[in-house]
Amino acid sequence: MGCGASRSGVGAIDTTGSSPVAPAQPQSPKETAVSSPPPPPPSLPKQKPPTENVPSTTPVAPSPSAAAPSPPVVAEVKIDAKPSLRVRRLSINPISFMIPQPPWKPDTEVSSDFARHKDVLMARGAGVGEAAAYFRGLTCANSTPVFAMCEGSNASVVKALLDLVAAPTGSYPDSVQVDALWSLANICAGSHTDAVFISDLSAVDIFLKLLSRSVPADFDPETSPPPPNAASPLLQELSLLALGNLAGSRDRDNSTLPIAAEIIDYDGIRIVTRVLKAALHRYIAAAGSSTGGSGGGELAAAATNPHLGLLRSSMWCLCNLARQRSTKETLDVIPLLTTLLLKVGDIECLAAACQVLDWLAEEPENVLHLRGCLEVLPKLVLWTREVNSCLCTPSLRTLGALCTGFSGELGLGSVDYCQEVVSSGGVEAMLSFLKKSRARGDVEQQREALFALSNVAGASNLAVKALLDEGVFYDVLDLLRESKEETIRMECLYVIANPWAPAVGVDTEVSKQLLKEGLLQELSGMCDPNVSVRLLRLVLTGLQDGLKKGQQLMMWVAKAHETAEAFAQSQGLPLPPPPANLSVNNVAQLYKELGTVAKIQALNGHEDEETRTKANG
Numbered sequence: 106m107g108c109g110a111s112r113s114g115v116g117a118i119d120t121t122g123s124s125p126v127a128p129a130q131p132q133s134p135k136e137t138a139v140s141s142p143p144p145p146p147p148s149l150p151k152q153k154p155p156t157e158n159v160p161s162t163t164p165v166a167p168s169p170s171a172a173a174p175s176p177p178v179v180a181e182v183k184i185d186a187k188p189s190l191r192v193r194r195l196s197i198n199p200i201s202f203m204i205p206q207p208p209w210k211p212d213t214e215v216s217s218d219f220a221r222h223k224d225v226l227m228a229r230g231a232g233v234g235e236a237a238a239y240f241r242g243l244t245c246a247n248s249t250p251v252f253a254m255c256e257g258s259n260a261s262v263v264k265a266l267l268d269l270v271a272a273p274t275g276s277y278p279d280s281v282q283v284d285a286l287w288s289l290a291n292i293c294a295g296s297h298t299d300a301v302f303i304s305d306l307s308a309v310d311i312f313l314k315l316l317s318r319s320v321p322a323d324f325d326p327e328t329s330p331p332p333p334n335a336a337s338p339l340l341q342e343l344s345l346l347a348l349g350n351l352a353g354s355r356d357r358d359n360s361t362l363p364i365a366a367e368i369i370d371y372d373g374i375r376i377v378t379r380v381l382k383a384a385l386h387r388y389i390a391a392a393g394s395s396t397g398g399s400g401g402g403e404l405a406a407a408a409t410n411p412h413l414g415l416l417r418s419s420m421w422c423l424c425n426l427a428r429q430r431s432t433k434e435t436l437d438v439i440p441l442l443t444t445l446l447l448k449v450g451d452i453e454c455l456a457a458a459c460q461v462l463d464w465l466a467e468e469p470e471n472v473l474h475l476r477g478c479l480e481v482l483p484k485l486v487l488w489t490r491e492v493n494s495c496l497c498t499p500s501l502r503t504l505g506a507l508c509t510g511f512s513g514e515l516g517l518g519s520v521d522y523c524q525e526v527v528s529s530g531g532v533e534a535m536l537s538f539l540k541k542s543r544a545r546g547d548v549e550q551q552r553e554a555l556f557a558l559s560n561v562a563g564a565s566n567l568a569v570k571a572l573l574d575e576g577v578f579y580d581v582l583d584l585l586r587e588s589k590e591e592t593i594r595m596e597c598l599y600v601i602a603n604p605w606a607p608a609v610g611v612d613t614e615v616s617k618q619l620l621k622e623g624l625l626q627e628l629s630g631m632c633d634p635n636v637s638v639r640l641l642r643l644v645l646t647g648l649q650d651g652l653k654k655g656q657q658l659m660m661w662v663a664k665a666h667e668t669a670e671a672f673a674q675s676q677g678l679p680l681p682p683p684p685a686n687l688s689v690n691n692v693a694q695l696y697k698e699l700g701t702v703a704k705i706q707a708l709n710g711h712e713d714e715e716t717r718t719k720a721n722g
Contacts, residue, residue: 505557655692
């Protein structure tokens with residue numbers, strides 16, 4: 106993509122969260138005849154997440170709260186250089202969901218207990234609760250024959266578990282359905298083959314029906330009582346976790362999320378949004394009552410709020426579904442995201458909301474709909490400055506995406522919120538992010554910061570002036586000269602080449618300041634056949650746009666002089682003397698002094714066709 110074109114969707118970057126909010130450890134539900142592993146101690150202290158190797162750039166997966174004994178753990182999946190979140194598993198023992206757990210170690214041996222509990226489960230008679238708890242224990246273990254439950258004759262176990270979940274309310278004790286759904290959520294976190302297998306058994310329809318009957322389409326969380334056939338909050342949470350796992354399951358070439366598309370076809374986004382709306386309303390109401398009715402700001406009692414688990418799970422599931430950015434249903438969640446970002450103090454919910462906003466902002470047709478969330482800009486700016494927080498990267502991405510400003514192809518003209526981002530201190534926050542990531546030697550965070558800044562640089566004259574005022578170009582040029590990473594150098598080039606694009610429309614004063622910053626001199630110095638093709642193409646585009654801007658500046662000077670002469674004549678005043686550079690293209694003169702023309706001509710025989718075309722142009 107040529108310079109001047111604001112870009113979205115740069116690669117997913119992992120930022121290390123040194124101090125995320127650890128959840129309060131929930132009480133353990135009563136376990137039914139599970140011999141191993143044992144239930145957790147009743148007063149296990151909170152676990153402090155480590156400061157290294159913490160997957161925190163994207164919202165971590167939520168954990169079943171209240172009655173659930175164990176927060177799940179995120180295993181990040183990258184698709185088209187963007188993360189898609191999945192729970193690795195739900196464990197019987199409490200574990201911090203911020204800490205990566207050991208990978209699955211499948212055990213090919215299936216014990217005699219497996220066969221016995223399978224028979225009990227299939228019969229659905231006495232002992233079905235013990236059987237469901239047994240399979241829950243299996244899927245929670247580090248070494249588990251979970252894949253054996255999806256193959257051959259054992260596949261009937263999964264079908265039986267689904268039947269338990271799909272049974273009408275009251276058919277089985279709630280604890281039996283919890284154990285069955287817990288097992289299924291873990292199986293959904295297995296391989297893509299396992300996910301497809303369980304999806305083919307109508308699992309998506311079963312999970313969504315459980316949620317839909319709990320929060321029907323006409324449900325108003327402010328006035329409607331809970332439906333008589335509503336599932337318990339824990340069952341809703343587990344359904345969301347299972348759906349979230351399925352939504353994040355990749356196909357074999359890692360390029361698509363086929364089950365996410367199926368969930369969306371089943372009206373999944375609207376159903377999950379209804380659950381989110383109800384959970385958010387109850388969360389805020391509970392937080393308001395616990396703080397004397399204030400209900401606003403960063404709510405101090407977030408970790409102890411009884412509705413936090415369902416809010417986390419619905420937000421996390423929606424985040425996975427929102428990865429399919431073409432879905433218009435996701436736009437309905439924008440008001441909820443705004444409320445959540447303003448009134449919820451839970452770091453997981455906030456990170457997921459920022460990620461959804463980022464993905465929405467990447468689609469040009471969504472830009473107009475994002476005006477309603479502009480009131481959260483001060484918070485996004487604040488979080489972007491906190492480079493050690495797991496909120497910093499999704500906040501930075503959202504700020505950068507809001508500056509894209511490309512919806513002209515939809516007949517809407519240039520629509521962006523760069524002015525609002527600049528007024529909120531967004532450029533300063535982006536530069537702070539870049540400096541801190543350089544000090545830490547974090548190459549990927551540097552790339553994120555440069556990407557956001559390149560969007561600002563390609564937005565408008567006001568945006569480019571803000572970059573000049575903050576001294577951004579000095580730091581970017583320094584990094585360009587220092588870095589050996591081609592991806593970093595590429596992003597630096599976008600920052601210094603984008604302002605010259607005709608669509609940006611920088612005025613005379615800003616153009617003069619850009620020339621003083623030495624941007625074109627740096628591009629000229631990189632006009633070398635030994636530079637990689639990717640960088641060279643961008644260098645040539647920047648030089649061409651700079652030359653066009655020089656021609657435009659010359660015309661502006663001539664027009665200004667013509668206007669001054671006309672005014673003097675009309676007033677009977679002496680004619681002003683012509684400026685020294687009246688007929689001089691200062692950029693062309695600069696190129697002559699730097700030998701830029703000769704450098705470009707030397708590329709006429711370059712092996713890359715696009716490079717030759719640009720050099721000849």
